[in-house]
Amino acid sequence: MIRMMMVGLALLAPAAWAGEGAALPHKDWGFEGVRATWDKDELYRGYTVATQVCMACHSFKYVSHRDLMRVGFTESEVQTLAKALNMDMNAKLKTGMDDATAKETFGKVPPDLSLMNRARPGGADYTYALMHGYSDDSATIVKYLPGGVPQGAYFNTYYPGHAIAMANPLSGPGLVTYHDGKEATVDQMAHDVSVFMQWTAEPERMDRQAWGVYVLIYLFIFTVLAYLTKRVIWKDVKKH
Ligand code: HEC
Structure with missing residues (x-):
């Protein structure tokens, strides 16, 4: 998921290389990835x-x-x-x-x-x-x-x-x-x-990444809570 988001962000980054230099080889960097x-x-x-x-x-x-x-x-x-x-x-x-x-x-x-x-x-x-x-x-x-x-x-x-x-x-x-x-x-x-x-x-790159993870955890907990709430509410509705 994070990787997909990062790929998405990478695509938004200035992809248009000036075209005059040769194509850049990509290296695996320790500061990139999950x-x-x-x-x-x-x-x-x-x-x-x-x-x-x-x-x-x-x-x-x-x-x-x-x-x-x-x-x-x-x-x-x-x-x-x-x-x-x-x-x-x-x-x-x-x-x-x-x-x-x-x-x-x-x-x-x-x-x-x-x-x-x-x-x-x-x-x-x-x-x-x-x-x-x-x-x-x-x-x-x-x-x-x-x-x-x-x-x-x-x-x-x-x-x-x-x-x-x-x-x-x-x-x-x-x-x-x-x-x-x-x-x-x-x-x-x-x-x-x-x-x-x-x-x-x-x-600030790693701080940003840490925030991304917190947001994902928050969204996950929120989704679970929303689901449980729905179940509780519908349980009552069905009884009546
Ligand atoms: C002897 C002087 C000198 C040293 C030492 C030097 N540079 Fe440069 N560097 C220059 C000059 C002059 C330019 C401008 C080149 C140009 O635009 O034609 C430049 C430009 C650059 C650029 C910009 C290129 C661009 O796309 O505009 C980078 C990146 C760079 N140097 C990295 C380094 C790194 C990393 C080191 C050390 C490992 C280093 N330089 C050491 C003189 C030096």
Whole structure:
């Protein structure tokens, strides 16, 4: 039932992909489905990639370290993480790169990533695919960009238009060291940062889901009560 409702909702979501990027593969995410949860370790790993790799250029300006306490981090854990980045735990996650430098370097200001997974059709599927979408293979590139890759841009299968101003940020394994000893393969980092960005984009997701369950339980109890009431009433009616 919940699954059916979720499918229904998914169909209402912006299904119209711009059409310029390649079709997105769908991944099974822990934050989707009936048993959906935010996995603290996954988010911690995603946070590590986000702050140690992506934040060189991107901000997550709607998120502070303190917000991590909503997904099971303790205050002292959060404080330690913030301190390691020389940040106040209440400060928003802002990149050290100023817009002017960014524009000069990339020709574009790297967008804020807090809400990106909500802004792009496909959400986490898009971010994950984007991280895997880089290629040097000339046959692949020619297929999408017959005129070649424009100066200063990089080929990416999933970016609409296929020429992105961001070089492959996850260019090889081991860019970070994970707190749980998990191997930082490119795929693992792409996965974890996509989950982290899903959380920053819709931190209230699980609350919403919990409410959905309460509503279903309420409706169930209400139906049973209505049925019993009907039986009691009709019992009397039949007697007369
Ligand atoms: C060296 C700088 C740099 C780093 C590091 C970097 N990015 Fe970017 N990113 C950019 C720039 C520049 C753009 C704008 C690209 C464009 O629109 O052509 C961008 C755009 C994006 C977009 C938006 C694409 C779209 O559909 O508009 C996403 C998503 C993204 N980056 C994710 C990431 C993630 C995740 C990381 C870390 C793993 C990361 N970036 C690291 C520079 C960077």
